[in-house]
Amino acid sequence: MIAQVGHDPLDLTLAACAIWLVLAAASLALSRRPRALRALFVGGSAGSFLFLTAGLRALFAPASHMTLPFGLPQLAFHLHLDPLAAVFVVLFGFTSVAISLFAAGYLRHEPTAHVARMAGQYHLLLAAIGLVLLADDAYVFLVAWETMAWSSYLLIISDDHMVQARRAGLLYLVTEHMGAIALMLAFGILQSATHAGLAGYAFPVMRATTLTPEMASTVFALGLFGFGAKAGFLPLHAWLPEAHPVAPSPVSALLSGVLLKLGIYGLLLVTLELLHAPLWWWGIVMLVLGLTTALFGAIYSAAQNDMKRLLSYSSIENIGLILAGIGLTVLFEAYHMASLAALALMATLYHTLNHAVFKSLLFLGTGSILHATAERNLGRLGGLIHRMPWVAALLLIGSFAAAGVPPFNGFVSEWLLLQSFLGATSFPQPYLNMAVPLGAAAVVLVAGLAAYVMVKFYGISFLGQPREPALKAAEDAGPHERTGLLLLAAGCLFLGLFPAWTVDLFRPAVAQLIGPAAAQDTLAGNVFSCRLHAATQADYRPLVVLGALALVSATLVFLLRRLAPAPLRRTDAWNGGHEARTARMQDTAEGFGQPIRHVFASFFRMQIERPAAAETTPVYASRIEDPLWYAIYLPIVRSVSRLSEWVALLRRRRIAIYLLYAFATLVILLVLTP
Amino acid sequence: MTDRALALQFLQSVLVLAGAPLLAGWVEQCRAWLGNRRGAGPLQPYRVLRKLWRKELVVAHGASWVFRGAPYVLVAAMIIAGSIVPLLAPILPLAPAADAIALVGVFALARMVSALAAMDIGTAFGSMGARREMLIGFLAEPALLMVLFTPALISHSTSLAAIVRQLAATHLLLYPSMAFAASAYVMVLLAENARLPVDNPDTHLELTMIHGALHLEYTGRHLALIEWAAAIKLVTYMAIGIALFLPWGMSATGSLSGIAFATGLLAMKMTAAGAALAFIETLLAKLRLFRVPEFLGTAFMVAVLGILVHFLLGT
Amino acid sequence: MPLFAQITNMLAALFLLVGFAMLAQRRIVHLINLYALQGGILALSIVTVGYGTHQESLYLSAALNGLLKVIIIPAILYRLVRRLGLVWDRENLLRVPTLLLAGLVLNIFAFNAALPIAHLAGTINHDTFGIALASVLLSLLMMIVRTTALTQVLGFLSLENGIIFAATSVTYGMPMMIELGIALDVIVGVFILGVFFFHIRDEFDSLDLQRFDRHEE
Structure with missing residues (x-):
């Protein structure tokens, strides 16, 4: 059975997983040798590289399957590597190469015991992620999924002397488990529909059965909830902004860059692969939910002052856009508009990859800032571009990418998404025709807000004057960190400048989910351009844009040096003629977010403390809270505690009562037995 | 790609580059006339540019490469935008580099660069200008995109050349939806080019500035480049309109005769559009900053209405 | 598509645009101007329909509409505004962007609701019915959210414009008698309302309807 189709790429990925497991075990042995521990991360990075190459090869190979010789009775473990999984294998491989390298340098200041613990958990997490992608039956999938949840939980609370970290970790764990329960139910329904007993847990068997629309919709709803808890769709997003800031930066990068994407992978797997005949209203649900999530994330991230919270809300925003893309794909697919479905799916996958790369870059960058300054609050940073030129330059690329401006990568997926919205005009239902294109406006609003957020993030932390004296001693990132950042920044540039090549990476996956014909004729192009086929003649050539930008700027610099050689003189800032100018007079993060708080006031739960006119030591403070926390989470907590009070009523302290319960249960069961 | 197309591309880029200050001057002159002043003549911006060119370059302490590089990137971005919009004939070889959506993206890039440059020195005015500029940006971009969607839906393409071919080819076909798009576009143009009622281009009070506050620290040839970029942006917006x-x-x-005719016609259209802009500005008073979302929200809704009308009326 | 139908469509679109502008406008004087503009567009569109379908009676209707809605009623309203010293409406019950968004949703609804009805009508130019329906709904929305009596009256008048517009665009004109009757009703209505305003103001010192609610309590 093993040698059935099993071929190279799958073996390679398994080898990578094995490497990670070995490294995790080795961390126990090396727990007192800091240098060796850090070398483990370099080894992990090599494993990731192996994973990446396997993924790249698997993209263009036929799907390979493997059945392991062990497993449950009657259910041997099934593994596979098909093009859809391969896309995520590439995503995970590439980002984790950089993250591991970064971590090798980043952890040099941490206490050794801490590093040892982290090394074990981190590599276990990598192996679990790899196994989730390779799983070809529900059992392996869920085991890997749970391992992933636990190991990431341990990493989040690795700073466990912080109360915040423990609370955030608990919230994460509870959300994950609620999600996992939903997933078990979803897979259970799928399995029971196959009527194949335990063998029905294998994905290929599930794929071969067709469910009734009601059953399929139930599975869809459970899947959306279960994977939504991982990905952070509204209203299951609450753990994200709590867990990201407290986790060590490489872990935040892994959470945001890879773990959230596994929710997306799962959703694609369930809705388009296992259920293969989606209903149109699923698309609408995901579209509306996605756009709401995106808008929510964008508005909230603009109001944050903690740089890692800001980025994690921005992750919510991007996940929302990706979900909207899936919704659009499903909508097109349900109406058999294959080429548009293919386009929307390309946009979705493209944005997923983009977000993984630029968000990992940004989170790692915050790690470098955190190390250099020990400060997460944007309002206490500033002027770091002078002290940390490398990080500043690389994060500028990341910021442009996250803001979605050409010629960087965020723009390409946004462009594809907008093009697919523009195609959404020939549904058989006139309501859909009129309402769906409006989604494009929401996408652009979100992109505009993202640009706002990125200007805030970059401008306040790197530009301006240092807001605290301690910042003048900040040091640039070391060589390992620099390499990690450099890799990711190069990824941003590559994905932005060569869209046609990138799209080719997704073509096999699109062929798998939508159909080979649609995948072939959706997008074309060569190195220079990315062109939509047939229906529209739109064209985007990022290399030309960048080339023209560079050429014109260089010419201008050259000409002006020649024609207007006036000397450059440094002096104090003009500042409108005001002489007094201190670092405290710059906009703080709060100040920069003020227009957002004003324009979107009704979205926030806001408390503002304004000083009275005559106060000698005026204090201004504003606190922004998530209204959904109060609307959804706290009522749940309250009702659970009320429920437990009722349960407590059943508990009397005498043992006779308990015996009575047992006795009564027995009697009732006997009565009920026919 | 023919030689003629290349020549045309060159002609257009030069026309946009060299003609931009003239349009800006013409608008100022019209505003002066409407305000019962004599005005400095439409050539005034050239004189200003020449003066700034020659002046000493003063840069504040603590300015990084972001600050010094930004003016060049700004001008370059604007020149690219101005070279892509079909002015005389829809056969530009550069046009496929960016469609309408990418053009909006190029403007967004320029906006981000200028906002970052404004924050570089770390003055209160700079970051205030930056946040206001970004505010207007995220409000105006959805409206602009919705404006562009209507012609894109009519011509089934987001490529500007294809749109122009479709719209110019059909003789005297009135598109009601375009009336909506046009009114929304005018509102977006006012906001994006720092004109009244969103920003007052004449103000000397830093606290009321948006565009002015962004570039408060620039001097000499940097300032000249920025002024020039603003003029090119205005021309490009007019050209898109x-x-x-x-x-x-x-x-x-x-064809040669066609180009000559088109150039003459374009000059007339630009003159009329500039006068119309001045007229609109003279009628309007500056809005408070937090009325701007209302203004641009209205532009957005009107543009969306255009799309809806397009679906209802077909053509 | 024949030119006259194109022009009708164009005018219909402009009609709707003005309706939207009225929804967004807070200044009463501008509101009256917009109302006059809407009346003008209505008259023009009646002329176009008359020309296209060769019904001379529609010219008379257009002249009547034009006279009434572009000159007489706005003049009366201007006088009222001046005498009552009104410049601004108070804030709406909803913020303007929310209001416009609601208007947009109404539009999508009206356009879709009109599709089957319009196809029943079977005249040459049934597309504009959706626009007429949308304008009527927008006017109703305006009446709901405005807080002063005068702006509500303007909403009512614009509603009447929408109905006439629907009539001319769908059925190409109503019988003359009905139209004259409506016109007379409107003008009498405006006069009576004018008188009422003064009474209301004398009674309550304001035209703000929210105060009436308070008096009731």
Whole structure:
């Protein structure tokens, strides 16, 4: 059975997983040798590289399957590597190469015991992620999924002397488990529909059965909830902004860059692969939910002052856009508009990859800032571009990418998404025709807000004057960190400048989910351009844009040096003629977010403390809270505690009562037995 | 790609580059006339540019490469934008580099660069200008995109050349939806180019500035480049408006006589558009900053209405 | 598509645009101007329909509409505004962007609701019915959210414009008698309302309807 189709790429990925497991075990042995521990991360990075190459090869190979010789009775473990999984294998491989390298340098200041613990958990997490992608039956999938949840939980609370970290970790764990329960139910329904007993847990068997629309919709709803808890769709997003800031930066990068994407992978797997005949209203649900999530994330991230919270809300925003893309794909697919479905799916996958790369870059960058300054609050940073030129330059690329401006990568997926919205005009239902294109406006609003957020993030932390004296001693990132950042920044540039090549990476996956014909004729192009086929003649050539930008700027610099050689003189800032100018007079993060708080006031739960006119030591403070926390989470907590009070009523302290319960249960069961 | 197309591309880029200050001057002159002043003549911006060119370059302590590089990137971005919009004939070889959506993206890039540059020195005015500029950006971009969607839906393409070909080819077909798009576009143009009622281009009070506050620290040739970029941006916006809403008279093939005719017509259209802009500005008073979302929200809704009308009325 | 139908469509679109502008406008004087503009567009569109379908009676209707809605009623309203010293409406019950968004949703609804009805009508130019329906709904929305009596009256008048517009665009004109009757009703209505305003103001010192609610309590 093993040698059935099993071929190279799958073996390679398994080898990578094995490497990670070995490294995790080795961390126990090396727990007192800091240098060796850090070398483990370099080894992990090599494993990731192996994973990446396997993924790249698997993209263009036929799907390979493997059945392991062990497993449950009657259910041997099934593994596979098909093009859809391969896309995520590439995503995970590439980002984790950089993250591991970064971590090798980043952890040099941490206490050794801490590093040892982290090394074990981190590599276990990598192996679990790899196994989730390779799983070809529900059992392996869920085991890997749970391992992933636990190991990431341990990493989040690795700073466990912080109360915040423990609370955030608990919230994460509870959300994950609620999600996992939903997933078990979803897979259970799928399995029971196959009527194949335990063998029905294998994905290929599930794929071969067709469910009734009601059953399929139930599975869809459970899947959306279960994977939504991982990905952070509204209203299951609450753990994200709590867990990201407290986790060590490489872990935040892994959470945001890879773990959230596994929710997306799962959703694609369930809705388009296992259920293969989606209903149109699923698309609408995901579209509306996605756009709401995106808008929510964008508005909230603009109001944050903690740089890692800001980025994690921005992750919510991007996940929302990706979900909207899936919704659009499903909508097109349900109406058999294959080429548009293919386009929307390309946009979705493209944005997923983009977000993984630029968000990992940004989170790692915050790690470098955190190390250099020990400060997460944007309002206490500033002027770091002078002290940390490398990080500043690389994060500028990341910021442009996250803001979605050409010629960087965020723009390409946004462009594809907008093009697919523009195609959404020939549904058989006139309501859909009129309402769906409006989604494009929401996408652009979100992109505009993202640009706002990125200007805030970059401008306040790197530009301006240092807001605290301690910042003048900040040091640039070391060589390992620099390499990690450099890799990711190069990824941003590559994905932005060569869209046609990138799209080719997704073509096999699109062929798998939508159909080979649609995948072939959706997008074309060569190195220079990315062109939509047939229906529209739109064209985007990022290399030309960048080339023209560079050429014109260089010419201008050259000409002006020649024609207007006036000397450059440094002096104090003009500042409108005001002489007094201190670092405290710059906009703080709060100040920069003020227009957002004003324009979107009704979205926030806001408390503002304004000083009275005559106060000698005026204090201004504003606190922004998530209204959904109060609307959804706290009522749940309250009702659970009320429920437990009722349960407590059943508990009397005498043992006779308990015996009575047992006795009564027995009697009732006997009565009920026919 | 023919030689003629290349020549046309060159002609257009030069025209946009060199003509931009003239349009800005013409608008100022019209405003002066409407305000019962004599005005400095439409050539004034050239004199200003020449003066700034020669002046010493003063840069504040603590300015990084972001600050010094930004003016060049700004001008370059604007030149690219101005070279892509079909002005005389829809056969530009550079046009496929960016469609309408990518053009909005190029403007967004320029906006981000200028906002970052404004924050570089770390003055209160700079970051205030930056946040206001970004505020207007995220409010105006959805409206602009919705404006562009209507012609894109009519011509089934987001490529500006294809849109112009479709709109200019059909003789005297009135598109009601375009009336909506046009009114929304005018509102977006006012906001994006720092004109009244969103920003007052004449103000000397830093606290009321948006565009002015962004570039408060620039001097000498940097300032000249920024002023020039602003002029090119205005011309480009006008050119987009003309291409979308008044495309008639453009040469379809780029023949010599066609180009000559189109150039003459373009000059007339630009003159009229500049006068109309001045007229609109004279009628309006500056809005409070937090009325701007209302203003741009209205533009957005009107543009969306255009799309809806397009679906209802078909053509 | 024949030119006259194109022009009708164009005018219909402009009609709707003005309706939207009225929804967004807070200044009463501008509101009256917009109302006059809407009346003008209505008259023009009646002329176009008359020309296209060769019904001379529609010219008379257009002249009547034009006279009434572009000159007489706005003049009366201007006088009222001046005498009552009104410049601004108070804030709406909803913020303007929310209001416009609601208007947009109404539009999508009206356009879709009109599709089957319009196809029943079977005249040459049934597309504009959706626009007429949308304008009527927008006017109703305006009446709901405005807080002063005068702006509500303007909403009512614009509603009447929408109905006439629907009539001319769908059925190409109503019988003359009905139209004259409506016109007379409107003008009498405006006069009576004018008188009422003064009474209301004398009674309550304001035209703000929210105060009436308070008096009731």
